[in-house]
Amino acid sequence: MEEVKHGLVEPQELSEEEVRRGLWLVIKDGMASQAMATLTGGAFLTAFALALGASNFLIGLLSAIPLFAQFLQLPALFLIGPLKRRSICVWASGIGRSAWLAAALVPLFAPKEVALKVLVGAVAFQAAFAAVSNASWNSWMRDLVPEKEFGRFFSRRMALTTALAVILALLGGFFVDQWQRWFPGRGLGAYCFLYFCGFLLGFWGLKYLSQIPEPPLRLGRESPGAFRSLLGPLRDENFRRLLRFYGLWSFAMNFASPFFVVYMVLWLKMSMALIVALGVLGQFVGLVFLPIWGRLSDAMANKSVLRISVPLYALSLIAWTFTTLPEPHAMTVPLLVGIYVAVGVSQAGVTLAASNISLKLSPKGAAAPYLAAYNVLGSILGGMASVLGGVVADALKGYSFGFFFEVSSPTRQYLQPLLHFKDLDFLFLLASLMGFMSLRELSRVKEEGELEKGLLVDLLLEEVKRPIKELIPREGLKNFLGVLTVSQRREKGG
Template sequence: MLSLRPSPELTPDEIERGLSNIIFDGLTTHAFATLTSGIFLIAFALELGASNVVIGLLAAIPPLAELVQIPAVSLIEKVRNRRLVTVITSLASRGLWIFVALIPFLLSPQAGIVCLVLLLIVYSCISSVKHCGWKSWMRDLIPEQILGMYFSRRMALSFAAAIVLSLGAGYFLDHWQNGGGGTAVTGYAVIFLVGSLIGLAGTYFLVRTPEPMMIIRHDVPLRRRLTAWYEDINFRNLIIFLALWSFAVNLAAPFLTVYLLKRLSLDITTIIVLSIVSQLTSILSLPLWGTIADRFSNKSVLKVAGPLFVLCFLALTFTNFPEPHFLTMPLLVIIHIIMGLSTAGVTLAAGNIGLKLAPKGSATSYLAGISIFTALAAGIAPIIGGFFVDHLAECELAWNLSWKSPGFAIIIPTFHLQHWDFFFVLAFVLGLYSVHRLIYVKEEGEIDEPIFIDSLIAYGKDMRNFSTAGGIRNIMRFPVNGMDIQSDNYALRCRPDLKLQKNRDGPVP
C-alpha cells in the first residue's frame, strides 16, 4: 500500500497522468452504473414481483446511505489517505453485485426481493464512504480553472460508453429471451455480473491516480468543521437549493421507468432506445455547458438547464391524454431529447458549483454537508411516492371543453391528470421553486442574465459545426503537457478560445 500514499506536492506530469486516469475511471464507473442501476435494476425488480413501494425503497436507499458520509469524514481525516479509502471501498461495493447476480439462481422471487434490498443497502453505504473521499480528492487534484471543461469531457465520454453498453445489453436481452437462452430475470443477472467485473477492473485507474496531501485544520474539532458550512450563508443557500431540487427530481424520476413499462406498455428495448437518445443529446451538449460554465458561471447554466429539465416532467402528462395516442411516441422522443440536454447541464453545474464554493482545506466537510441534505431529500421523496402512488391509481382530475349543437357534439380534453401524473406535476412545481432559490446563491464570475442568454444563443449557432467523431476526438484530448499549474496562463493554454478573446479584447474578466 506504500504506492497509494499521498504526495506532498504534485508535478505537472503527475497531474496530467492523474487527469487522464480519472477520465478512464469515469468510463468504467459509468459503465458499471449503467449496467447495475436505472432501467436494468428497476426492470429486474419488477421481474421479481416488486411493488411500487419496493421500487420507491430501492430509489431511496442510495441517497439515504449518503448519510454515512458523516462518520466517513472522520475516517478519511484519520487515515489521511483518500486514494486508499476510495480503492478499498470501490472493490468492496462493486464486488457485491456478483451476489446480486446470483439471486435468481439461488432464491425464490419473494426472498430475492428481500435479498436485493439488503444488498443494495450494504452496497450504498460502502459507496457513500467512497464518494466522500473521492470528491475531496478531486477537489484538491483538478485545477479550478478547468473544472467545468474537464468534467464535461469526462461525462461526455462516459455517456458515450453507456450508449454502447445499453445497446449491447438490450440486444443481449432480446437474444437471451427469444433465442431460448433463459428468462428475463436471469438475463438481467448476467448483465449485473458483467457490470460488476467492469467496475472491479476500473479500480486500476484509481490506483494509478496521484493524490495531493490533505490539509487538515487540527485546531477545530470535527463536529465544528462538519457544521462550519452553516455559518457560510452563501453555502447554506446552495444547500437549500440542492436539497429542494433533489426532492423535486426524486419524487418523480424513480417511477419514470415504471410509468413507461406499465402505463404506456413500452418494451424494455424501446425504453433503452429512448435512454440512448437522451444520452446522445447529453454528449453533444456537454462541451456547450462546460464552456459556458467556465466562461460565465455554473449558476448561469442551472438557471437555463433546471427549468428545461422539470418542464419534461410536465410534458409527460400529455403522453397519455387520457390514454396513449398517436403522438405519444413523438412526444417521448422530444421529451428525452430535452431531458438529455438539460440533464447534462444540471449534472455538470450542480456538481461543479459545490466543488467551487467549498473552500480548500474544508472541502470534505463542506461537501459532506451537501451530501447529507440532498441525501435526505432524495431519500424521502421516492418513499413518499412509493406509498402514495398506488392510492392515486383511481384518482383523476380532468378539465374538458365541450360543444353541443343540434345533431353535433364534441368534447375536447384539455387537462387530464391521473396516477403518476400528479407526481410529475408536483415535481415540476417544486423544481421551479428550487431554481428560484438560486437567486440567493452567489458564485464568483456570475454575470447578468441578458448577457448570458445572448452568449448562449451565439454558442447554439456554433453547434451546427459539431460532428460526432470530431467532438469525441476533441473530448479525448486534454492538454496539460509542460504547463505550470500555478501560472495565470494555465487556463488560457487549456482554453484557446479564451486566449483569442484576451488578445482581441484585452484581459479576460
C-alpha cells in the same frame, strides 16, 4: 515524496506530470465505474425488480436507498487523515461492488421473493460503501484537479462516461430482448448476466483507482481536528443558500424521476427496447451539450447555467402529463422524444453546474465537510422524495382530473379530452412546481461572474450555432441561397 523543514515532515506537492497522469486515470476509473452503474442501475434495475415482482413502492425504495446511504459520508469524514484518501476509496469501493455478484447469482437458484430481498440488500450494501468512498473521493478530486479546469475536465470526463453509458445501454437492451427470444420464460437470466458483467467491470476499475496519485493533505485543514464540528458549512451563509437550493431541487427531481420507467411500462405499454432507446437519446443529447455547458460555466458562472437548465427540466416534467389523454395517442412517442431531448439538455447543465458550484464555493484544502454536507443533504431529501413519491402514487391510484371538449347532437356525441391527469401525472405536476420553487433559492446564491439570463441565452444560442457554422461555411451558404434564388426566378420566368 516528503521533505523535512524545521524538524517537521512537509508533504511535497505533485508535479505537473503526476497531475496529468492522475487526471487520465480518473477518466479511466470513471468509465469503468459508469459501465458498472449502467448495467446494474437505471432502467435495468427497475426492469430486474419488476421481473422479480416488485411493487411501485419498492421501486421508489430502491431509488431512495442509494440516496439515504449518502448520510454515511459524514462519519466517513473521520477516516480522512488517519487513513489515506486513496486507500479509503479503493477498499470501500471494492467491498461494496462485491454485492453485485450476489445479486447476479441468487436469482438463478432461489425463489423470486428471496431474490428480490437479496437485490434490495445488494443495492443497500453497495450504496453504503460507495458513500464512504465518495467522502474521500470528493476531497481527493478537489485537491487533484486544477481549479481553473473544473468545468472542462469534468465535462470531458462526463462526456466520455456518458458516451460509454449510451453504448452499453443499447447493447444491454438489445441483449435482454434477444435473450427473451432465445429463452422464452427465462428473462431473469438476462438481468443476472448483465449484473455479473457489471460486477467484473466494477472490479476492473479498481485497478485504475488504486494508481491515481494523491495530493498531500495539509494537517490542520482536513485533519481529524477539523471535523470536531461538521457545522462549518452551515455557518457559511452563501453555502447555506446553496444547500437550500440543492435540497429543494433534489427533492423535486427524485419525487418523480424514479417512476419514469414505471409510467412507460404500466401506462404507456412500451417495450423495453423503446424505453432504453429513449433513455439513450437523452444521454446522447446530454453528451452533445456537455461541452457547451462546460464552456459557459467556465466563461461566466455556474449559477447562470442553472437558471436555464433548471426550468427546462421542470417544463419537461409537465410534458409527461400530455403523453396520455387519457390513453396513449398518436403523438405520445414524438412527445416522449421531445421530453427526453429536454431532459438530456437540462440534466447535463444541472449536473455539471451544480457539481462545479459546490466545488467552487468550498474552501480549498478544507472541502470535505462542505461537499459532504452538500451531497448528504441532497441525497437524504432526494431519498425522502422517492419514498414519498411512491406513497403518493399509491394513494392517488384511481384518481383523475380533466377538461373535455364536447359536441353533441340528438344522435351523436363527440368528446375530446383537452387536459387529463391521473395517478402518476399528479407526481409530475407536483415535482415541476417544486422545481420552479428551487429557482427562488438559487437567486440568493452569490457567485462571481454571473450573467443576466437574457445574455446567457444569447451565448447559449451562439454555442449551439457554432458547430453548424463550422459545417456550413457562411460563403457556401450564401452561394447556395443565391443559386436557389436564381433557379426560382427562372422557373417563374419560364
